[in-house]
Amino acid sequence: MMNLDPKKLAKKIVNHIISDLFTMKDRDEIHFEPKNMTIEEVYSTFNLWVNQVENMLVGASDDMQKFKAFFDGSAKPNPGIITIGGYVNQSDGFRCYEYSRELNHGTNNEAEYKSFIYLLDRLIEKGVKNVAIYGDSSLVVNQVNGEWKARDARMKKFKEAALKKLQNIPKWTLEHVPRDMNKDADTLTRT
Numbered sequence: 001m002m003n004l005d006p007k008k009l010a011k012k013i014v015n016h017i018i019s020d021l022f023t024m025k026d027r028d029e030i031h032f033e034p035k036n037m038t039i040e041e042v043y044s045t046f047n048l049w050v051n052q053v054e055n056m057l058v059g060a061s062d063d064m065q066k067f068k069a070f071f072d073g074s075a076k077p078n079p080g081i082i083t084i085g086g087y088v089n090q091s092d093g094f095r096c097y098e099y100s101r102e103l104n105h106g107t108n109n110e111a112e113y114k115s116f117i118y119l120l121d122r123l124i125e126k127g128v129k130n131v132a133i134y135g136d137s138s139l140v141v142n143q144v145n146g147e148w149k150a151r152d153a154r155m156k157k158f159k160e161a162a163l164k165k166l167q168n169i170p171k172w173t174l175e176h177v178p179r180d181m182n183k184d185a186d187t188l189t190r191t
Contacts, residue, residue: 010053017049065091067131070177071119072185073111082106084115085188088123088131097122100188112137113158115189116144120165130171134182141176 071086082105087098099122103114116135123131135141142148143159144166150156166172179186 070185071115073115082111083189136182
């Protein structure tokens with residue numbers, strides 16, 4: 001999910017270029033003779049430039065390194081002592097970051113959210129712009145993705161905090177994975 005609209009940004013860029021060209025022409029810094037164009041031809045040229053710039057922007061965002069991140073959390077017993085764990089892999093599979101922390105007292109759901117938010121803070125700190133995030137918590141994944149409502153006041157606060165942090169990551173996805181596909185993150189909650 002991108003917070004950036006490539007079409008709007010492309011229009012701003014093209015408008016800026018056209019404005020600069022006319023400013024330079026008015027100052028006699030460049031010379032060009034605009035041919036007699038109809039208004040339709042002007043809009044057609046403008047839209048062509050916007051489409052070309054938009055394609056370049058979309059291509060550039062697709063070229064950003066895509067990271068994969070996994071998180072998990074647990075409380076022993078439930079409620080009990082919270083432990084969180086997770087890691088981040090570069091697109092080539094190299095693990096560039098991992099964490100394992102024991103926190104205060106809480107429930108399994110609180111542990112999952114705390115681990116997710118801790119992971120988001122690390123991604124933001126490291127300037128990650130494109131990430132696929134995976135966790136085995138149906139609650140966290142479905143609430144953050146807007147498929148489930150957060151009715152519990154504590155979960156609602158966690159969800160709102162997570163969504164606020166996600167605004168700092170231009171391109172992200174959050175997907176549920178079965179526990180057996182999240183074993184490394186689960187192991188980090190036990191160390």
